[in-house]
Amino acid sequence: MTHPFENLDPDQSVQVLPRHLAGPGEADPRTAWPFPYDEGWPYAQTDAGTAAAFSPCLRLQTTYDPQPDKPGKGTWTINAHRAPFTPPAWQITFDATTPVELLHDVHTELLDLYLEDRHSDHDRLFQDETAPHEAYALLLTRGWSHNVNTDGTQTFLTPEGLGGVRHRYANRDSSKLAWFSWGGHPSEPHWRARFSYGTPTTLIAAFTTSLVSTEPLPRTVQDVPAHTRRALYVATTTAKQPPGATSVAPPPPAPASGRTR
Template structure:
């Protein structure tokens, strides 16, 4: 089914996740910071937002793009208060808010672990760079090491790439682009030298996660629709094994609830792969046999 056949408000499940777009105009969802515990939130201009840690070492902000309200520039820095940034992460374009949430959650974890050392910049210099890109290597991304001080990781669909400039200071710097085509990238991310490797790992882990993101058709970034795989939410057919597991767990939305016995015998009545209630069964067939009393009771 083509996306052109769906209404703008139709919800679809999108893979790969890095081509899904922001997914919401509630940009504060990207910040898991405890504002009720000393973190501050400022809105100096319309749409412009800045969040700060109580000690002012961590500064993160969002500046919307006036030409595209659904995207903009996200910047996160760690610095001495009012001093230059020790390291900086920048995201531009239609970056998924779920990705920003994951990265900021990891940042908050590092910050809490480091609160007793206010002179630090969360560098984590003892963590090797390989920990940052390992999730890509374990999920089929290609890896090329160049003699000019760069190594490149490309997604299996060639729609995204991560560059690691490993000669650029502490653990090197990083550049990511999504939807590499003859047009401009859908979004980009840059991490300067000194960015904690655990943040890179959280970033890379999001890229390879196989759980689709829910999006309305109208919210998909247009240039990326040539590469993404989107399935209408209501037309997704679960594999039978998934349906069985979901039914037994009580999480399957369609069909009647599982019961302890049915017309087939002891077990559970479940929907089939098409969602028809009571059309399939998991468990034993026929009447129960003699109960055997032992360390393990079985029929």
């Protein structure tokens, strides 16, 4: 069985969907973190690529720790502290193989929450009242399956079964994950994302909204994970195909619009 990548050059640029199978893209902290560094957000990066950024109040810390020889290729981490230098109140971690656009959208929402709290009497970074369904309703409208378990978790799976989101709705044990997501085969996913209890639901919603967005992601063929390519759609190519190449598959029909930024 052939697939849209069969006759494309490894260096050819493409735009692909669905996002959860697109591959990580360019792991550049300044691409993932849309912070206003000229407004007091400290940023530092070592020669090895490890990077960190902080909010001016030092309550937010986000880091990138590349480890190319390990599964997941490293970690992106967000820590939120009620006061500087105290243990995190909540934490989000992404494998470095997570599509960078998902990271960017979560960090953009994080900055929005920070600025909203700063200029109001709200504290949504730690007292977010957004209902959990705001984070998963969009998955259902995009054809994801839904299974509720008696252990207090519910699981949402992508239509092709190569990605999912799990929500622990009945356990407030802060030592356990409230949300967990992955892309790829469940037994060997391309990437994982973990959200501790206390993470603002608004950030989960930003993540799931980006996850199911029908805006294709730019990649080169060689950057797209090979063993799930048959589940991908190539929306466009930006380089000439070699002679005899088959035409690319069209993108999936765009479903009804969901929450947008």
